[in-house]
Amino acid sequence: MDKIIVEGGVPLRGTVEVSGAKNAALPVVAAALLAEGDHVVHNVPDLADVRTLGRILRHMGCTAERGDGRTVHIRVPPDLKPEAPYDLVRTMRAGVVVLGPLLARWGKARVSLPGGCAIGARPIDQHLKVLGAMGAEIAIEHGYVEATVPGGRLRGTEFVFDLQTVTGTENALMAAVLAEGETVLRNCAREPEVADLALALNEMGAKIEGAGRTEIRIQGVETLRPLRHTVIPDRVEAGTLLVAGALTRGDVVVKGCDPSHLAALLEKLREAGAHLEPVEGGLRVRGEGRPRPFNVRTLPHPGFPTDMQAQVMVLAAVADGSSVITETIFENRFMHVLELRRLGADITVDGKTAVVKGVPRLSGAPVMASDLRASAALVLAGLDAAGETEIQRVYHLDRGYERLEEKLAPLGARIRRVPA
Numbered sequence: 001m002d003k004i005i006v007e008g009g010v011p012l013r014g015t016v017e018v019s020g021a022k023n024a025a026l027p028v029v030a031a032a033l034l035a036e037g038d039h040v041v042h043n044v045p046d047l048a049d050v051r052t053l054g055r056i057l058r059h060m061g062c063t064a065e066r067g068d069g070r071t072v073h074i075r076v077p078p079d080l081k082p083e084a085p086y087d088l089v090r091t092m093r094a095g096v097v098v099l100g101p102l103l104a105r106w107g108k109a110r111v112s113l114p115g116g117c118a119i120g121a122r123p124i125d126q127h128l129k130v131l132g133a134m135g136a137e138i139a140i141e142h143g144y145v146e147a148t149v150p151g152g153r154l155r156g157t158e159f160v161f162d163l164q165t166v167t168g169t170e171n172a173l174m175a176a177v178l179a180e181g182e183t184v185l186r187n188c189a190r191e192p193e194v195a196d197l198a199l200a201l202n203e204m205g206a207k208i209e210g211a212g213r214t215e216i217r218i219q220g221v222e223t224l225r226p227l228r229h230t231v232i233p234d235r236v237e238a239g240t241l242l243v244a245g246a247l248t249r250g251d252v253v254v255k256g257c258d259p260s261h262l263a264a265l266l267e268k269l270r271e272a273g274a275h276l277e278p279v280e281g282g283l284r285v286r287g288e289g290r291p292r293p294f295n296v297r298t299l300p301h302p303g304f305p306t307d308m309q310a311q312v313m314v315l316a317a318v319a320d321g322s323s324v325i326t327e328t329i330f331e332n333r334f335m336h337v338l339e340l341r342r343l344g345a346d347i348t349v350d351g352k353t354a355v356v357k358g359v360p361r362l363s364g365a366p367v368m369a370s371d372l373r374a375s376a377a378l379v380l381a382g383l384d385a386a387g388e389t390e391i392q393r394v395y396h397l398d399r400g401y402e403r404l405e406e407k408l409a410p411l412g413a414r415i416r417r418v419p420a
């Protein structure tokens with residue numbers, strides 16, 4: 001198991017390029033299951049989760065290969081085995097996004113329930129409810145979702161989600177595009193990744209209106225053509241790099257990001273005293289002195305993203321005053337707190353709320369990553385802490401960042417990966 005070693009205290013300077021979004025690439029690649037033939041998806045990040053999804057597709061009988069660099073080629077055969085096995089799905093929650101397309105195109109699916117997850121229970125009841133409303137018959141057997149569509153074709157429906165779910169909305173979209181008649185989905189997630197998936201589906205010939213809003217209308221079509229799509233930039237990676245620039249009192253240009261996806265974070269960075277300016281093709285961030293304290297409440301998009309909560313907590317940890325951070329999306333997403341305390345942070349947690357009293361400086365120590373964004377927070381903390389921080393279990397980090405250390409080192413960070 002690799003670890004990452006960071007020596008803190010260097011203000012980061014220079015330009016860094018953002019990769020394609022994990023959370024958009026995963027459903028878009030899964031959407032290939034909706035059409036037989038040769039699919040091409042550009043700007044796909046080379047991440048552990050994307051490689052796992054490739055393995056799931058190959059298990060079904062597809063081919064899925066990375067061409068040169070950021071392009072992925074998928075061939076979907078005329079017949080396949082509509083199954084996502086436990087051994088693959090257990091390492092990644094997003095494996096569930098194959099369920100909608102399998103039912104829509106193949107009328108059958110056997111998909112392992114995702115395994116337990118550190119950040120919360122993460123049920124998939126809404127996914128199953130909407131697919132049931134479209135006519136799928138679903139049973140949970142031996143840890144698998146076993147679903148069939150009597151008659152072979154889902155039918156359009158009107159459905160109101162009990163809560164806004166990102167992958168639930170994505171599964172519903174992918175199911176509805178080939179269903180008979182119209183589907184109206186209400187209380188949908190509005191994340192940019194949902195809109196990107198809808199764009200990709202429309203490029204395949206789907207008829208979706210309203211993605212990115214809470215009400216989405218889909219007219220089902222008979223068949224779709226293969227994908228030709230370029231994935232949007234990763235707003236969470238971009239956000240993490242912006243925090244790195246501000247935290248280290250650096251001067252960093254994050255190229256290739258879309259500022260319109262980052263509004264809630266940028267607001268907080270400004271409140272914390274960072275200077276932000278749009279530059280050609282990206283955003284420039286400059287940090288000066290200690291951050292000012294700020295309060296954050298995670299919410300569905302366009303609110304502050306839960307996937308950036310751990311990273312901004314590091315900024316709060318060295319702020320000149322107290323900040324309050326409230327996590328409303330996942331019930332167990334404060335696991336980085338214990339490790340940040342090991343680095344000298346003064347944080348108390350009461351239920352959904354963390355009170356962070358800024359200290360002048362963190363001090364390096366060995367720490368353990370517990371989940372993806374917690375790992376990113378520990379890397380950030382290490383960039384600023386005095387001395388050396390050694391982060392273990394970086395396989396969590398590699399689920400969502402394309403060799404983060406190789407993006408940070410050219411900015412001057414003293415960071416290295418040590419293979420186990």
Ligand SMILES: CC(=O)N[C@H]1[C@@H](OP(=O)(O)OP(=O)(O)OC[C@H]2O[C@@H](n3ccc(=O)[nH]c3=O)[C@H](O)[C@@H]2O)O[C@H](CO)[C@@H](O)[C@@H]1O
Nearest residue numbers: 023094122123124125126127164165166167168307329330
């Ligand atoms: C691959 C991907 O895109 N992952 C993102 C996606 O995860 P994911 O799609 O799993 O997250 P959801 O939006 O579904 O979860 C939001 C909340 O709804 C709850 N819920 C969800 C579905 C359901 O059927 N029942 C239910 O109760 C969840 O437990 C959670 O409390 O959105 C999250 C919230 O922005 C992000 O943190 C993840 O990075």
Ligand SMILES: C=C(OP(=O)(O)O)C(=O)O
Nearest residue numbers: 092093094307372373400
């Ligand atoms: C929680 C995350 O991802 P996933 O839904 O893939 O677990 C994340 O990207 O921070």
